[in-house]
Amino acid sequence: MAAESGGAHPAPGGDHPPPGGSRPAPGDDRPAPEREPLLLEAVLSLGTDLELRTALQDLVTAATRLTDARYGALGVVDPERSGGPRLTELFTVGLDEAAKARIGDLPCGDKGVLGALLRDPRPLRVDDLAADPRSCGTPAGHPPMHSFLGVPVLVRDEVFGDLYLTEKRGGGPFTAEDERLVRILAAQAGIAIGNALLFENARQRERWIEGAAAVTTALLSGARSDDPLLVVAEQARLLADADAGVILQPTEEGGMEIVTASTHGDPADLVGATIAPGSPVLEQLLGGEPVFVDDSATDPRMTTHVRSRFGPSLLLPLQSGGRLIGTLALPRTRGARGYTSVERQLAGQFASQAALALVLADARRSRERLAVFEDRDRIARDLHDLVVQRLFATGMMLESTQRRAVAPEIGTAIGKAVDELESTIQEVRTAIFALQQPPVDAPTSLRGKVLKEAAGAAAVLGVTPSTQFRGAVDSRVPEPVATRLLAALHHALAAAARRPNVSEIRVHVDADARLPDGRPGLILTVDDDGGPDGTTATSQWPL
Template sequence: MSPTSPGRPVSPVSPAATEAANQAAVLATTDLEALSGDSAARLPRLLEAMVTIGTGPELHSTFDRIVETAARVADCRYAALGVLAEHRDGLQDFVTCGMTDEQIARISRFPDGKHGLLAVVLGQEEPLRLHDLNADPRACGFPPGHPPMRSFLGLPVRVGGEVFGNLYLTEKRGGGDFTDNDVLLIKILATQAGIAIGNARLHEAARQRERWIDGSAALTTSLLAGDVDNALAVVAEEARWLADSAAGIVLLPTSGENGHGEGGGGGGLEIVAVSADDARGLIGTVVPPGSAVLEQLRGGEPVYIDDAATDPRMVTHVSQRFGPSMMLPLTSGGRVIGTLALPRERGGEPFTEVEKTLAAQFAAQAALALVLADAQRDRERLAVYEDRDRIARDLHDLVIQRLFATGLMLQSTQRRAREPLPGTGSEPGSEPGSEPGSEPGSGSGSAPEPLPGPEPEVSEGIGRAVDELDATIAEIRTAIYALQQQPDEAVAGPRTRVLRETGLAAVPLGFRPSVTFVGPVDVRLPEAATKELVAALREALSNAFRHARASRIEVTVDVTAALPDGSDGVLLTVADDGVGVGAPDAGRRSGMRNLARRAENLGGTASWGPGIGPGGAGTTVVWGAPL
C-alpha cells in the first residue's frame, strides 16, 4: 500500500547499468553457502519473491511488491521504501507495508528523509541495524499516530550503481533482532529490486514520452481540422492533462508588443486562455513589463519555478495559488508568439527533468501548430473576403440597379396617375366635351359615359411602395459598405466587434442577424470580458449556421443585467428559430460546452433553452459574465 501519490518517472537507466546490476546479483548469491538452516529454508520464498518483484512494468506497483516481499523475506511486521528525490535532497516518495489504512490516516506526515535515522541511512553505503531505534541518539522520534517500532534494518537500493532509495524494515517477528542472514537475504532482494525498478523506470519513461507525442499529434490534428477559434484553449487544456498540472495557461503579448512578441519589448504578457477547475480571476491578468521572468521568456528561455507562491520573480496575484511551475515560451521561426504556463498545486511534486524536456518539446510543437492554424484561418478569411466582394458587386451592379429602375417606374406611374386623362384636357373624372366649370351633361348632343379615374388609395399605395424601395436600397448599400470594410478599419470597441461578427456570419447564414444593445456597452465592457463575449458570440453563430438550420437569429448584448447571484454583469443572448439543441447533434452540444467554459473562465455561467420559433422551436443561448 502507498500513502502518497503515484511515483513519477525519472531518468531511465542505461542497458550497461542494468547489466552491472545483474552482475551484482550474481556476486551476492555467492554468499548463500553461509546461510543457516533456517535462512536456507527461506530461499525458495526469496527466489519466488525475486521473480514476483519483476512481474509488472508499473513503477509504483513495483514499489509495492518490493516492500511486501521484503517484509515476508525478513519475517518482520513493517517495511518501507524511501525513494530519493531527483536532486537527492530528501525523499520524493515513501511506500509502506504493514500499516492499516486507519494507522496511515492517523499519521500527520510521512518522513522527508532529511532528519533522523532515515537521513543517516541515506548518507551511508552499508546497512544500518539497530536493536532499539528509539534508543539511538540520531533518532528524532515518531509523528503523532505512528505505531511503536523497535528493531530496525535499513539498507540502500541501487539502480545501475546509483542509490535510488532505501529499504527500511522494523519489528522483527518474535521480538528479536535482525540477523546477519536477514541482512544478506535483504541485500540480495535489494539487488533484484534495483533491476526491477530500472526496468519499470524505462517502461514508465517510454509510456510518458508516448503520451506526450500522442498529445502533440492530437493538438495539431485538432487545430488543423478547424478548431481554430478555440486554438489557445485547446493548447491549455491538452498541456494541463499531459503535465498533470493544476492549470494550463496561455499568455500572449499585450499591446506593448506586436502579435509575435517582437516590437519594442515594452509590453507585458496577458493571460488569454485557461484550463483549470477554478479559472476565476485568471483571464485578463497581466505580467507587467520589466518582470524578471518576462525578460527570460522574451529571450526564448523556459522558466522553472520551485514554488510560485514564494518566488520573488512572480509578481501577480495568480502565483499565490500555485506551487511548482513551468513557463515555456511558444517559439516559432525564432519569434516568441506567447507563453505556456503549467503550474501545480501548492505543495505539489516538482517537475522532473524528463517532464521539463517533454513539456518544452510540446510547447515548440504547439507554437508551430498555432502558426499553421493562423495561416489556415487567414486563407479562410481571404476566401470569405473574396466572396464578400463578389456579393457586394452583385448587390451593387444587379440588385440595386433593378430596384432603382423599379422605383423610377413606380414614380412615373404615380405622376401619370395625377395628370388629366389624355385627349380631354380635363381633370380625371370630368366628362369629355364639357367646358370647364359647366355642369355635367349640359353640352349639345348626348354625352358619353365619364371615364373612371384612379382612386386616391392607388396613388398612396404607389407612394408607399416607392418609399419601401428607397429604404431597401439604403439597407443594401449599408450592407455593401459592411461587406467591403476590413476588420481593422473599424474602431475595436465592443459594439463594433459584435456588429463585425454578425456581419461576418451573414454570408454563410444567408441573412444578417438582428442586434440589440442595452446600456453603455462600449463604456462598461472591459477588454477581457469583450474578448470572451465576442468569442462566445462567434461560437453561438457558428452553431446556428452549422447545426440549427435557422432562418432568423436575434442577438442581444445587455450590460445592465443582474447575474443569478445578484452581481452586475453582461448578458449575451443569441436566439434562433432552428431545430434546437434537443436534436441528436453532438457537434452543437460540444459548442455549448465551449460556451460554458468561456463563461466559467470569467466566473460566469452559460445556459440554453427554447428558441423564438413557433411553439418555442429553436434555441436561446444565454451567456453571462460579471463586470
C-alpha cells in the same frame, strides 16, 4: 517512517539516528534454509508485473516479510532536484492511512538517517535509532522505531531509491543475514524496476505523442478552435495529471497574465492573475526558458495570489520560430508528487509542438479571413456597380414615364414603384456597408452597431429586420446620442418580439431629419406588422 521532522508517509527510521554512527561490515552469514523459499518467491514475483507502482509496493512488502520487519518503505529519489537528491515518493508497509495523516508531509530525506543513506548510498544497519548521533528527531505521531536497515536500489548503476526497514519483530537488531537477503532482493528489484520504468516511459511517451497529435488535429481542422489556447491548456492538464492547465501571455506593462485556464473547478479565480514586472521568474519566462518549481506555495519566485493552492509546477515556453506565444503552466496540488525528468522532457516537447500548431492555426485563420474579406469585397463591388446602378436607372426611367402618364392612377402606381425602388436601393447600400465590415470584429461605427443589433434580434424574432440609413450617420451622430439610439433600438426590437404574428420589421435611422421645432436632429423609426394595425416606435434626438 519519516527520516526527519515533518516527514509524511513515514520512512522507517528516517528521523531516528543509528547507534554508533558506523556501517557494520557485511557478515559471512548465509540465508537460512527456511528463508530461501521466501527470497525465491519474492524475486519471482517482482518480475511478473510491469506496472511500476505495483512493482514498487510489492518490493516493500517482500522485504518486510523476508526480514520480519514491522515497518517498511521505499523512497523514490530524484537526483536532479536543486540542492541535491531528494525523496519524491514513499511506498510504505505497516502504516495505515490514519498513521500517515498523523505524521504529516513527505520527508525530503536531506537529514537524519535517511539523509545519510542518500549522501552515501551503501547498505546501512542501525541497532538503535534513538542512540545514533545522526538522528534529528521524529515527527509527532510517528510510531516508535529502533532497529533500522537501509539498502539502496540501483537501476542501471544509478540510485533509483532507498529501501528502509525498521522494528524487527522480537525486538532484536537486523542481522548481517537480513542485510544480505535484502541486498539480493534489491539487486533483483533493480532489474524488475528498470523494465517497469521502460514500460512506464514508453506508455507516457505514447500518451503525450497522442495528446500532441490531438491538439494539432483540433487546431488545424478548426473543429475546436474557438479558443485555441484553451484546447492546449486542457489537453496538457490531462496528460500531465495536473490540477490546472494555464496559459500566460505577456502584458503591456512588462509582466505576464493568465489569459485562459483549464481546471477541475471554476477557472475564474485563475484567469486574470498576473505576474508583476520584476518577479524573479519573469525574466526566464519572457526569455522563453522553462521553469521547474518544487512547491509553488513556498517558492519565493512565484508571486501570483493563487500560488498557495499549488505544489509542483512546470512553466514551459510556447514558442515557435523565435516567436513567444506565451507560457504553459501545469501546477499540481500541494502534496502531490513532483514531476519526473521524463515528464519534464515530454511536457517540454508537447509545448513546442503545441506552439507550432498554434502558429499554423493562426496562419490558417488569417488566410480564411482574407479569403472572406476578398469575397465580401467582390460581392459589395458587384452590388454597387451592377445592382444599384441598374435600380437607379430603372427608377429614373419610371420617373420619366410618370411625368408622361395621362391617367392619374397610372402615375400614382408608378410613383409607388419608384418609392419601392428607392427603398430597395437604401437596403442594398446597407448590405454593401455590412459586407465591408470585418466578420469577426466588434463594429466600431454606429451603422455597424445598428446592423449588429438588428442581426442579433433576428434570432429571437425569427425574421431579419430591414434596415435603412439616411444621412451621414457615422460622422454626424455624437457618442452619447449613439448610445441612446442603440438603447432605444434594443427596447423597440424587444417589444416587437413580444407581439404576436410579427413577420416584418423595418428600422430607419435618419440623420438628416428636422425635429418638430425645426432643429436638425436624429430620428429612429421601428415599424412592425404585429397587432391589428401594426406598430410604430419613434425616438428622436437633437444634433
